[in-house]
Amino acid sequence: MAIRRKLFASLTALLGLALSGVVQATADLNMRPGVTETSLEAYDLHMMVVWVMTVIAVVVFGLMFYSIIFHRRSKNPTPATWSHSTTVEFIWTAIPFIILIALTIPAVKLLIKMEDASNPDMSVQITGSQWKWHYKYLDHNIEFFSNLNSPQQTEHFEQPGIAAEPNYLLDVDNELVIPANKKVRFLVTADDVIHSWWVPELAVKKDAIPGFINETWTKVPKPGVYRGQCTELCGKWHGFMPVVVRVVTEAEFDQWVAKKNEERLAAEKAAAEAAAKSWDMDKLMALGKETYDAKCAACHQVDGSGTPPLFPAMIDSPMVKGPAKDHIDIVVNGKAGTAMAAYGAQLTDAELAAVITYERNAWGNNTGDKVQPADIQAFKAGN
Amino acid sequence: MADHHPTGIKRWLFTTNHKDIGSMYLWFSFIMFLVGGAMAMVIRAELYQPGLQFVDPNFFNQMTTMHGLIMVFGAVMPSMVGLANWLIPMQIGAPDMALPRMNNWSFWILPFAFAMLISSLFMEGGAPNFGWTFYAPLSTTYAPPSTDFFILGVHMMGISSIMGAINVIVTVFNMRAPGMTLMKMPLFVWTWVITAFLLIMVMPVLAGAVTMMLTDRHFGTDFFNAAGGGDPVMFQHIFWFFGHPEVYIMILPAxxxxxxxIPAFARKKLFGYSSMVYATASIALLSFVVWAHHMFTVGMPVAGELFFMIATMLIAVPTGVKVFNWVATMWQGSMTFETPMLFAIAFVILFTIGGFSGVMLAMAPVDFQYHDTYFVVAHFHYVLFPGAIFGTTAAVYYWLPKWTGKMYNEKLGKAHFWISMLFVNLTFFPMHFSGLAGMPRRIPDYNMMFADFNQLASIGAFGLGLSQLLFLGIVIATIRGGKKAEDKPWDGATGLEWDQLPCPAPYHTFDTPPKVN
Amino acid sequence: MSETEQNQANKKLIVRLVGIVGGMFLFAFALVPLYDVFCEITGINGKTRGKAIYQSVEVNKQREVTVEFITDINRGMPWEFKSLVKSIKVHPGELNEVKFYAKNTSRKDIIGQTVPSISPGEGALYLNKTECFCFDQQRLAAGEEVEMPMKFYVDSEIPDDITHLTLSYKLFNVTDAVEVASGATK
Structure with a gap:
């Protein structure tokens, strides 16, 4: 008996310790209320259901434990003999029914509100692909890809301390910037497999389905940075395609639009200049390695070994060792029906030339081929 | 009564005896439970702390996929069929299952199906990595070559389940002892008949879905390919038309x-027998019209979302009736708490917790926040582990004396219960919190803010995994050297198998039909 | 029951149950056309209907609906593809025409297929296309460019709360699929 009591005491102590540890480490055990009108309402609804369920649980489990304590054989040696009561059974069919119907009323109201994307102030098209998001501002001439902030993706194993960073896996190179207090409509679609775009604090989650377009919206009252993740399994790096939304004031948004437009013009100019000159092997290889590690290594691996048969190896590959034009074609245009994306619009001509040169010469491929930006331009022009 | 049976390997290969086949099903499901559990350990080890420590993300996805498939189709479903084989003939006073040879085939298909599925882990490109729900196009255009083996495996286990289900229905309809009317059947038989009907209704739909996947992959059809006029969302509709009844297939026998x-250890008749039967049947019927609650975020029209939301919430009504009836059965009973009763009570409590989170998930506007997070993982593990698996465990402890003629060690049984109870909650309860905090499911790595809950869950999972080895030990010790069981080890137990058969039940039972009063 | 009676009863029941199994297997495939019908009725997914025939009806000049056009190119498709108008305001009931532009920028002949999708999904019930390039596949030779017309009208029954329709076209490269299919028939 003594041993049993001791065991029980130490178990309780352990459990208490574990619980207090949790409470200390994370003050917040609950859903995040978020910042938008809909997210706050969803939170309220969530809390309401939690309390209703808690009350039901207390009643049902309370009765059950009462029975466990007082209707055990030592306390109640002769069991009752009744086993049926139509009235009672009717009551406990009707009461849950009424409770559930009562719960659906606020849910229906909120649902209708959440699904009403009409009359937006601006629209952004969101396209998911393995494993990044693409944002296209339909009312401004802006579009860009949003990737996980490297180098986390490919060099995971080599960077032990990296997981301690506060925004680990929740940081991107290009954030989605939207103005506060404007109704922004999102048109969500995908390029390859199904993804799902979720920002918990905005209470927006919509599946991105290849070939189809889904509509959702948000209106964020206060500026800030809101982070989320892809929530539909989309392949190897599903856990590594975060969503970051930066909400700014309207004035800041206008500045940002202007800046983006300037940047685009500057980048076009720089790309044209870079493409105009002839590059030497070392420079091509250096830029090529940088581009390859950032864009290609997630599938084809840093050492070019690939993950066959889905993602072919680069080493001694017939594609890489074959005619340069086919190689340029697949990088620029991608390959239909496979996971190979088209990089023609994502990379500059110089980057394309460099990464192709790199693939043709790294890892002992040593073809000696140099692909110049001019070759890419010629290819794109159809010559 | 003659009680001879063939010996050696041939006994097991060619047996048509429902008891032998039941045992094989149960052992097979336990082996699969350990295999799937080992995969869960890999998952929990990787998720023990942030950062990628042990496995590559692609292998992680293979683990989550295989864990789900093996647990659903290899552990839970065969364990229920095993119980059905052992118990249904004895409970309705039949000498055996109606179709004994088919019974043998339906078991022996399974090891081959799962050998094929598991062998895909060693193939080029790895095992299926698209989740146990295998959403197209990730499972078609973008899937590894081993997917074809997965498809064939699913076909085989589907055929096995359908044969098992037909056998149960024919046995129950045509083999009952005289006087055993439908409304006198034990509730386990009733839940199984309803399960069997669900199986023959939805397993063929699953077969259809994987067949479409196969033709999409190899024969140029475009069922799920938008470019050819198909629709990836249609896959989800077909899958969940199977998938939601499947959930009830796993839980109804429990x-x-x-x-x-519960009545046996409360020494009191089951409260509301007929409402239990009707509740089970209405759960089964409703399960056909709620499938799209798994896909509130795919972009359905509001009217559709409303329909599926309300239909889903209605399921809580018959489910509630069952829970209330169990509590009423205990009320004013004369209860003792041997291991089977402990597991049964834990089943009622923890399954109800899973039911509560189910109601929360049914509310479409809030589901947008829960969907595809760990909250969902917590929900269905509460329904499946303390639900289906505790149910089976309770059954094994309860009927073990009937099957083996030996008593298990009550102290060890209780230890097994309390350890499982502690760890099952330590594993799955924190998942509610990581889900609410915003952690998506099926990710191999996560931000620091989810770290504490994941660490707790991992510790719980390791403990839970190990404690199931204790179960194995208890069962083996019982078979090898357990105390001789009395013919009626549980004084409150009722039913033909307890009232009219000794422990252990002889190899052939009820060759002449028993008298039913 | 005697043994033969028992066997006969079993057989009868098995035949019925196998019938259900077979029926449900076929039902899975029947779900494909049923799903399309279902989509058409409810507008799930914003799937548009097939070719509509325009009947001149009274144009509701009081109402205006904005129709926006979005184009998207799937990976592995080396075409340029865009709508020549970004969006137009239309009156329900009137027939409108917009033009899309496509150019094959690659050095191969390529067959393209556009897949339409409308948002909000319910809107798909009211947007009727009488002529659309999306009804057929397009084959463009290397470097070829083309202007493609699309004629549509918005049903005058469109509910008041829908003021904005987005018609999205996604362009897929189906060259391989078409060649595989025609190869198979040869």
């Missing part, structure tokens, strides 16, 4: 088990 055990 309802039946609880409805046998």
């Amino acid at each position: 309802f039946g088990v609880a409805s046998e055990i």
